[in-house]
Amino acid sequence: MEANPDEPHGAAVVADGLGLKGPRGWVFRGIGLQAGPGSLVAIEGPSGSGRTCLLLALTGRMKTTEGHAEVAGLPLPRKMAAVRRISALGPVPGVSDLDPALTVAEHLRERALLQRRFDGSLKALLRGPAERSAASRARIDEALTAAGLDLATLPKGDRTSVRDLERLEALRLSVALALVARPRLLALDDTDLKLSDADRAEAWALLRSVAASGVTVLAVCSEAPEGALRVSTATRTARTAEGTPATGAAAQENPAGDADDAEAAAPTEDATNEDGTSGKPADTGTTGKTAATGDTSDTAQAADTATTGDTAKTADTTTDTAKTAKTEKGEDDALAEAGRA
Known part of the structure; x- marks a missing residue:
């Protein structure tokens, strides 16, 4: 069967030595990743380890400090605007939150209007009102189906307020809103937060189905599911005397939490040297060298x-x-x- 050119297709994501430094130190550093189109990538690690900032950096919404990254062949951070156009955010606290006062229908209608406003194709602009409405309705139905959200099962149908949704239902709605734009890259934060084991399994099944449709998925979680490509931000990068990163991806922990990742605390913990002794890091994040200890x-x-x-x-x-x-x-x-x- 011939492929439909209008169908979404995934974006390859590549990163090498990616790092982000804030006013108080390194948020994450030494991240390496190679994911093909349609991959499910799980960014795992404890809260405060830079997961959200890494997610925003890979979707062109946060400028990195060092390293190299590409999304669909677009280099970051030089082509951040272009990456934003082909990526969409699901639930990301503080960035793309659902409005608890709005209903499901209002959220969907608002997203369809925004999509119509920023759709740059000349063909879309020349459509009549009835045709535009039908196209928007078709996009919404397609997104709801892909997200597995049946409006008839909600307490008040599409008039259900967001505040009355269960956690998994809210997750499905956020995914549906993101898929309205037919992105090549979908990013979600706190994927498994406050979910029971059964709901967590359903959430990952949803994301696997989205990835199987051709959309590359980046999902922040506390623990990566089986079969996903894992990227960890849980441990500090070990660095040699020459300042080159050791094998593996790692990031500095930030006790301030994900909301403060962009202003990560300066490193104050003792660094571990090759001979097993302890000492304070000398100019950590600038030269990558460790202060010698007695x-x-x-x-x-x-x-x-x-x-x-x-x-x-x-x-x-x-x-x-x-x-x-x-x-x-x-x-x-x-x-x-x-x-x-």
Whole structure:
């Protein structure tokens, strides 16, 4: 069967040594990725490890600091605007949230109007009102089917408010809204957040079906599902003395949380050297070199010496106090004897 040129097709995503540095340090660093069109890519790691920023960087919505990345052959960050045109965001807190006060129908109608407004094809602009409405309705139905959202099963149908949706239903609605634009790349944040085991399985089944249709999917999660291409932001990148990243993708943890990833805290934890000793990182993220440290046994010996010296001083002080008390007692006894005499 001949392929339909209007059908969405996935975008290949490639990254090598990708890093993002904020005012307080590295958000993520040393990320490597190679995903073909129609892949399901799981960006896993704990909250605060730079997952959301990596997701936004790969969709052209955040400028990286170092490394190289391409989406559908478009280099980042040089072609960020072009990457945004072929990608769409599902649920990303603080970026593409659903409005809890709007109904499902209002969300869908708003997205269709926006899509019509920014559809740059001359053919779409020349359509009559009835034809444009029919095309929008067809896009919405197609997106709802792909997202597995049946409006008839909702409490009030398409008049159901977003605040009344279950977590999985809200996820399906966000995916449907993103698919209205027929993107080549779909990105979602917190995919498995607050989902039961059964709902989590359904969510990943949904994303697998979207990827199988030809759309490349990037999904942030706490734990990647089986069969997905994994990219981890959970560990710090080990770097050699020359400043070249070691094998594997990694990122610096940021205790401030995903919302503050762009302003990641400066690295304050002790770095681990090749000889197993501990020391503070010297100019971490600029040269990639680690400050040299002395022998830990010397530190321990110095600590023991200081502790022993302090103990000895305390003992001497106690002895002096006892002697002083004894002398004072002797003087009192002598005065008493003198008084009796």
